[in-house]
Amino acid sequence: MSDLLERLRGRGWRVTAQRRVVAEVLDGDHIHLTADEVLERATARLPEISRATVYNTLGELVTLGEVVEVTTDGRAKRYDPNAHRPHQHLVCSGCGIIRDVHPAGDPLADLPDAERFGFDVSAAEVTYRGLCPDCARG
Amino acid sequence: MSDLLERLRGRGWRVTAQRRVVAEVLDGDHIHLTADEVLERATARLPEISRATVYNTLGELVTLGEVVEVTTDGRAKRYDPNAHRPHQHLVCSGCGIIRDVHPAGDPLADLPDAERFGFDVSAAEVTYRGLCPDCARG
DNA sequence: TATTGACTTGGACTTGGTCCATCGTAGGAT
DNA sequence: ATCCTACGATGGACCAAGTCCAAGTCAATA
Numbered sequence: 001m002s003d004l005l006e007r008l009r010g011r012g013w014r015v016t017a018q019r020r021v022v023a024e025v026l027d028g029d030h031i032h033l034t035a036d037e038v039l040e041r042a043t044a045r046l047p048e049i050s051r052a053t054v055y056n057t058l059g060e061l062v063t064l065g066e067v068v069e070v071t072t073d074g075r076a077k078r079y080d081p082n083a084h085r086p087h088q089h090l091v092c093s094g095c096g097i098i099r100d101v102h103p104a105g106d107p108l109a110d111l112p113d114a115e116r117f118g119f120d121v122s123a124a125e126v127t128y129r130g131l132c133p134d135c136a137r138g
Numbered sequence: 139m140s141d142l143l144e145r146l147r148g149r150g151w152r153v154t155a156q157r158r159v160v161a162e163v164l165d166g167d168h169i170h171l172t173a174d175e176v177l178e179r180a181t182a183r184l185p186e187i188s189r190a191t192v193y194n195t196l197g198e199l200v201t202l203g204e205v206v207e208v209t210t211d212g213r214a215k216r217y218d219p220n221a222h223r224p225h226q227h228l229v230c231s232g233c234g235i236i237r238d239v240h241p242a243g244d245p246l247a248d249l250p251d252a253e254r255f256g257f258d259v260s261a262a263e264v265t266y267r268g269l270c271p272d273c274a275r276g
Numbered sequence: 277t278a279t280t281g282a283c284t285t286g287g288a289c290t291t292g293g294t295c296c297a298t299c300g301t302a303g304g305a306t
Numbered sequence: 307a308t309c310c311t312a313c314g315a316t317g318g319a320c321c322a323a324g325t326c327c328a329a330g331t332c333a334a335t336a
Binding site for chain 1: 323
């Protein structure tokens with residue numbers, strides 16, 4: 001995400017302290033924070049930032065394709081900054097930790113024509129579930 | 139779902155008018171109702187039924203493995219009575235309609251060991267996305 | 277360095293869901 | 307057939323996640 005702000009500036013984004021902080025908080029690998037977690041970490045760096053701004057900024061990053069929304073549990077959405085390399089998710093059924101994974105082959109190819117109901121199918125999201133090493137031991 | 143109530147009675151379930159109505163409402167193919175939609179349809183048949191009871195009953199049916207929860211949009215959970223035949227979901231990005239689909243092969247097999255991070259992986263959920271015939275025309 | 281339209285704020289509001297004290301009733305016992 | 311009682315239903319308060327909006331602020335351009 002390092003050159004993200006420059007990319008966004010080039011697209012006409014006004015760079016504010018709030019947006020910078022949200023982008024910084026999302027930087028890293030295997031990052032899948034909820035909006036509230038982003039707010040919490042952003043507040044540590046910029047105490048005046050508001051909840052609405054965090055939601056606004058996350059929504060904009062999603063619209064611009066810089067971040068993808070992930071829903072693994074029907075509760076809060078999570079925000080994944082690894083938007084430029086296609087991948088799927090592996091979720092621990094015990095503690096909920098999420099890893100980015102790269103399955104072999106194209107999951108789309110597994111859906112026969114007869115199973116497409118006339119849809120123009122364009123994407124496949126896969127969520128693998130299981131126990132992480134820590135939870136399997138417990 | 140026709141013999142569902144008998145199966146549940148066998149498991150010690152007390153069969154009430156409310157539970158019967160919820161089970162009836164869920165009967166059918168490609169049914170993926172939200173809790174509120176279940177409540178709405180149940181109310182049409184049994185006006186006194188309460189929201190809490192619908193949630194309780196849906197939760198019990200999920201625990202018993204008779205219904206599966208589906209989250210395709212990060213909003214309301216949906217309840218799928220087709221729990222005994224493994225399948226995946228195809229969701230229209232336009233109108234949100236959901237079809238049950240059966241991909242070829244086992245999606246689990248596509249995840250290489252090197253991508254498992256030591257997890258004991260036990261399941262894979264796939265959500266295919268695209269436009270349904272109606273939305274593609276529009 | 278002045279201007280201004282885009283951005284931020286906080287609080288009210290909405291939606292989806294859970295909890296709980298109280299009341300009602302299915303189904304076994306008599 | 308009726309009685310009992312533990313299990314189930316009720317509705318209203320509560321909670322969590324997210325959206326909306328009117329008013330105030332400020333980044334970037336001139």
